Amino acid sequence: MVSLDRFDTFKAVVEAGSLTAAADLLGQTRAVVSFTIKRLEAELGVTLLTRNTRQLALTEAGERFYVRCLSMLEAAQLAIDEARGEHTGLKGTLRVTTTVEYALASVVPALEVFGALHPDLTVHLSTSSTHADLISERFDVALRLGRILDSSHRAVQLSTFEILPVASPGFVRTQPPIDSVRALEHTPWLAHGRVGELNVTERSTGAVRPYAPDPDKVRLKADHASVLRAFALSGQGVAILPDWLIDDDLRSGRLVHVLPQWQFTPQGVYALYPDTRHLPLKVRAFIDFMKNREAGSGRNVS
Template sequence: MHDLARIDLGRLTLFVTVVETGGFTAAADRLGLAKAVVSQQVARLERDLGVTLLARTTRRVTLTEAGEAFYGDCVPLLRQAEAVLDSAARDHAVPHGTLRVTASTDYAASVVAPLIAAFAAHYPALQIELIASNEVVDLVETRIDVAIRMGWLRDSSLHALQLGSFGQWLLASPAYLARAGAIERPEDLASHRWIALNLLSAPLHWQFERDGEAVPVRMRAPLRVNSPQVLHSLLLHDAGVSVLPDYLAHEEVLAGRLIRLLPEWALPRGGIYAVYPASRHLPAKSRAFIDFLKEFGAIPPL
């Protein structure tokens, strides 16, 4: 058995081409190389193997017995290598396999799931797994292809593409306001029942801005939750005042079930990002999904 592990596969290609074209000159013409280069590389292959593969005369090149046996081994090996390379190229060009996407639980349900339904219709052969989680997981370790992350990103070695942004709305139910009183300025919030979202880095500290004026407020929070969906439900059940992303609250505001408070006062906008592992070649499935998000929008129209 030939020890092919230590052989340069490029030299195998040169050798096979010489055999198939009938000589060094024709092989050099087919490959676009100098005849001397082809001859030298085949000679090095023979030296590495320790056998003579080709019998050379001034008129022709013929296979030796050892060369004929080696040629029979080489051809299927090279065809298999070509098939593997062709398959890898197709895989990079055409979405295939399983696309794993993660997003926060609220955004996955309200925005990402409908987008994935539309994306899946474009690529019916692609398997898609949506992981709804508020944990910031290691994308490489968990084999996540694309993460949709909200807010303000930390520095990392991951690639991030901003898809859009979202507003933060101050909200309460009509029944709560009827019971607790109107909120006319940010300072009024300090005396109201605040529902704190513990996922935030500073859930009790908020800064409102209007026409260059900045008003920081520290809230009093008898209720604390770790889920935007639970916060949303508590607001609807008249439990207090808090902030939700616009994409999670706009339907309730349009329907009158929640009231947007102090709309003339701005809270910082958060970013919406597609985050994916750093790689020289982005897989076709990830590239197609990110392009889809860019084209069709990552946030619903308000």
């Protein structure tokens, strides 16, 4: 009988695109991965991959086997997770990716509690300002903020939060009165590289209009909200930042909420996971835990 470990190696090679990349993901040498694939092909009696110096490609038999391989690995992992979970709790490794800001504000404190509930489960937390590829980088869950544009994964909304235009008191004093959306649009601002189009709603009337800041007024563009916060604190312009990131700054007066009578489009916190037939128990447990924790924090939950 062919070992499931060889199936997992084959899956890693296909998704990583090379023997070397798969070896890095699996924590093995390239020679071991290559030997495993050769043994698998010998046991099956078919060629699964064609190789040259530049790339790997699936044969027709390899494509068919890969589809079946995914289904078998998912079913096997689900059976293992459920059997272990019933008697000994969650085990193995849960790979999670999110932004560094959200990790520090919410995920790290949550994992302290989640880890105590599941001491035999190892969590690998990766932080980045860019969106990791869940499949090729073998992540179980991505916690993403904003709006979900990628329809190739399943998504669960954990909560919503507000984004607020903020600036330092010193910066506000140097500007003409910011007393309308139009005035805000023409104020020097600090742009986030991954925030798309936004609307603003007048809180008193419910009137909605698009927000179109003057591109000539951009003083800085960055992919990290924490970088924009630092520049806002130093008086460089208006930044639109998550409320959970700047609560302490607003309470202390280091930043002020500009134009508070208007509300920007609320943003969501989502848990994304690969679109698989069987959701692993460790993933389901983590998502449920995070959603319940967000609800308990007082944030809106859909």
